[in-house]
Amino acid sequence: MKLVFAFVTLCCAFFSAAAQYQAHQLDGNTLHIDTDAGQVSLTFYRNDVVEAFYQPTGVKQLPSFSISQQPQPLTLQVAENNDSLRISSASLSVAINKSPLQLSYYRGDKLLLAEQPGYFNQDGNHGFRFALTAGEKLLGGGQRVLGMDRRGHKFPLYNKAHYGYSTASSQMYFSLPAVLSSNNYLLLFDNSAKGEADLGATNADVMQFSAEGGRSSYVLVAGNNYPAIIDNYTSLTGKPPLPARWTLGNYASRFGYRNEAQVRDVVKRFADLQLPLDALVIDLYWFGPDIQGHMGNLAWDSNAFPQPEKMLADLKADGINTILVTEPFVLTSSKRWQEAVEAGAIAPGLDGKPKTFDFYFGNTGLIDVFNLKARDWFWQIYKGLAEQGVAGVWGDLGEPEVHPDDTVHAIGMANEVHNAFGHQWADMVYSGMRRDFPEQRPFIMMRAGAPGSQRFGMVPWTGDVDRSWGGLKPQVELALSMGLFGFGYIHSDLGGFAGGEKFDKELYIRWLQYGVFQPVYRPHAQEHIAPEVVFHDHDTIDTLRPWLNLRYQLLPYNYSLAYQHSQSGLPLMRPLFLLDQQNPALMDENNSYLWGDAFLVAPVTEPGVKSWPVQLPGGVWFDYFSGKRYAGSGKVEVPVTLDTIPVLVKAGSFVPMVAPMANTRDYSSRELTLHFYADSSVDCAKGEMFEDDGKTPDTIAKGQFELLNFYYLNQDNQQKFELRRSGSYQGMPASRELTLVVHNQNAKRSHISVDGRYIQLVPQQARFNRMQNVAWYDKASRQLKVKLDWQADKTQLTIK
Incomplete structure (x- = not known):
């Protein structure tokens, strides 16, 4: 095979603050600036989103993996004087100093960010420097255990596994070259290459991003507030699609189930104990009897799983969705090695031959997900598994865990594209699923990606965390740091994954309790201590049973959070500062x-x-x-x-809930309990609930959904509720038996009406339970419960 490879060294050009303006031209949303060292382009994608793309002469540029939005039609104004230019949208402006070239960003009269001096290219690295202000906080950078504010830290921008981490880590599985500032902007260094972020560590007043090649571009995102900034950023990089409802249920997962008998046994245990279960994750033993030597087989081990199609069908009949682990490595000892080589799927080395190297699992090659032939070969395997009935993809080791520097990919060297590898892998799976299985919402769980990977429905997790209290401590920090940048389904291996000499019952319970309020409920661990609750003592099971049931009772609320995430980018887990900017x-x-x-x-x-x-x-x-x-x-x-x-629970909140269930196959909101938390401090409130069939793709775009809106007004010693229904979808309940539970009621209210009709207030809970259109006041809990048949598009309820 003849390899044609063009190599352009970064040190051949030096583009710094000394660059001098020569001319400019406005072309639609882009201002092109010619300088004596190359061109700089400023592109407004939205009124509050602008990209600065430096293109020095002779420096190789890779495409953006992060930006997915086309520029919106905007009206831009350009003003010029002898020393400067200014380009302005309706809300954001960029001041351009001509000599030397330097950019500053304003929202109104407020300076958000200024280059200092801006672009640099030397010693094999290029990047950008910006001025920091006193007291400015910087959140982001991806998975790190450094505290929420990452200012004062310097860390690698290189996706890398950190096995068994706990209370400190500066480099982990999923880097994000982006920060959210307390000065109300978000900055994305749009570069896929191996690099570094220096957030005021070397110089307290300077923020610097650099990389070994890639793309010399950054994006400034602004907005009226943090939710608006998140919305603008995820509009640019891609909104996360709505997942299937079952992804919010309980998972059985471990490293790993070794045969079909173990798979069937764990599912039976959940059923026998009447504990809910929606998904089962099969780790690497599905393609080999042991850990080493089999990676890349990517086919069922017939000795351990003799009838996979029947097993998958039986699980599906019980409402269980099966997820299989896969990796981008094909061992030279695997059954598919020669097939992969002949298909051109293995990334070559500098000699043009398939690159091989040793790592923990054996001697291997790496699938080049940037190569169209390799993507097609890899996808055909996933397609075959999906046709057998596999419901979800688990992509592991996708940093990639081992990635030799001299690996040659279709668009560049290993270090140039390293951080985009998982992103391209997810793109391949998502695109294939949407094309070949258009009636199925893809499930793609991966350990590494890049800014924008959320648009492929990527479900990341926080890696191989230590099974200890130290491992539990940073999980909120990790989730919040990722969620702000579109990755709302980030989650941890509940219970901890790595190590642990013996079962710590209290740790296990605390981790799984927390899991009820994290996006994906997936206990997972090395098998010497069972991660599944069904293998533990009755006391542990009894302690966790109500928490598992609560997870399912909250499905209407949680699924509505998923809907909001798909529309606005707001994560399910949200930092407190979003409430008080x-x-x-x-x-x-x-x-x-x-x-x-x-x-x-x-x-x-x-x-x-x-x-x-x-x-x-x-x-x-x-x-x-x-x-x-x-x-x-x-x-x-x-x-x-x-x-x-x-x-x-916040005063003024509406929380819709349903009864516990075996799994989401049995989900129905036909009988709905709507909790409202009243308080004298709350005069008015509103809430919403999103419903569709839970499985059909693009229901929002197609209008195949229902919105339930709830309103509250406390006026003239009356509590007024208005319930509205809008939209429709196939299978939607024609009416709902609604129980409104008003919390924090100080005294029994004597007059309750629904749409002007009086509702009887019964004195006993037993009568309330067996009657319709009645109310009951529980003095002990200070709760007023009203039961009604909700059929109308708009229903009004008054309590006085």
């Missing part, structure tokens, strides 16, 4: 967090405690378990037992 101290909080709008959660990460600190972000909150009222913005100690962790 005027309090930058909340940006440091890495234990207490919001689960959607309604819940405030603080996982217990230390053993033997009787109370746990919770950071309140302001407003009024109620303990979900005890009903105790909290108010203010300080820290409070919330009492806990082994059965509880701090879970608070």
Whole structure:
């Protein structure tokens, strides 16, 4: 095979603050600036989003993997004087100093960010430098355990496994060359290459991003507030698609199930114990009897799994969705090695021959997911598995875990494209699924990716965490840091993955309690300590049963969070500062967090405690378990037992819930309980619930969904509720038996009406349970419950 490879060294050009303006031209949304060292392009994608793309003469440029949006039609204004230019959209402007060339970004009269001096290219690296202001906080950088504010740190931009991490890590599986600033901007260094971020470590007043090649581009994203910035950023890089409802259920997962008998046994155990289960994840033993020597077979081991199609069909009949692990490595000892070589699927070395190297699993080659022939070969394997009934893809080791520098990919060397490898892999799977299985929502769980990978429905996790209290402690920080940049389904291996000499019952319970309020509920671990709850003692099972049931009861609420994530980019797990933008101290909080709008959660990460600190972000909150009222913005100690962790509900919140179920196959909102948390501080409130069939792709774009909107008004000593329904989808309930539960009612209300009709207030719960269109006041819990048949598009309920 003849290899044609053009190599352009970065040191052949030096483009710095000394670059001099020569001319400019506005072409649609792009201002092209000619300088004596090359061209600079400023492209407005939205009024609050602008890309600066430096193109020095003779420097190789790779495409953007992150940007997916086409520029919106905008009206831009360009003003010029002797020393400077200014290009402005409706809300953002870029001031361009001509000599030397330097860019500064303003929103109105407020300076957001300024280059200092800007682009540089020397010693084999290129990148950008920016000025930092006093007190400015910087969140982001991807998976790191450094504290929420990453200012003052320097770390690699290179996806790399960190096996068994706990309370500190500067380099992990999923790098993001992006930061969100307390000065109300988001900065994306749009570069896939091996690099480094220096966020004021070397020079306290300078932020620098650099890389060994790639693309010399960055994007500035602004907005009225943080949610608007997140919306603008995910509009640019791609909104995450709505997942299937089953992905929000419980998973059985371990390293790993060795045969069909083990698979069937674990599913039976969940059924026998009447514990809900929606998915089963099969690790690498599906293609080989042991860890080493088989990676790349990518076909069922017929000795361990003699009838995979029947097994998959039986699991599906029970409502269980099967997910298989795959890796991008093909061992030279695997059954597909020669096939992969002949297909041109293996990335070559500098000699043009398939590149091979040793790593833990054996001697291997790496599939070149940037090569169209390799992508086609790899996809045909996934297609065959999906035709057999496999419901989801698990892509492991996709950093890639081992990636020799002299590996040659279709568009560049290993270090130039390293951080985009998982991104391209996810793109391949997602595109293939949408093309060949258009009636199925793809499930793609991967350990590494790049900015924009969320648009392929990527479900990342936080890697091989230590099975210890130290491993549990950073999980909120990791999830919040990723969620701000579109990765709303980031989650941890519940219970911890690596190590652990013996079963720590309290740790296990605390981790799985926290998991109810993380996006994906997937216990996973090395098998010497079972990750599945069904293999533990009855006390552990009884402690966790109500938590598993709560996960399913909250499906209407959680699925609505997934809908919101797909529309606005707002993650399911949200940092507290989103509620109070005027309090930058909340940006440091890495234990207490919001689960959607309604819940405030603080996982217990230390053993033997009787109370746990919770950071309140302001407003009024109620303990979900005890009903105790909290108010203010300080820290409070919330009492806990082994059965509880701090879970608070915001006053004015609507929380829709359903009854527990065996799995989401049985999901129905025909019988719906709507909780409302009333308080004297709340005069009006609103909430929403999203419903569709839970499985058909593009239901939002097709209008095949229903929105339930809830409104509350406290006026003239009357509590007024308005319930609205809009939209439709196949299988939608024609009506709902709705139970409205109004919390924190100080006294029994004597007059309740629905659409002007009086509702009887019965004195006993037993009568309430067996009657329709009635109400009951529970004095002990201070809850008023109203049961009604909700059929109309708009229903009004008044309590006085």
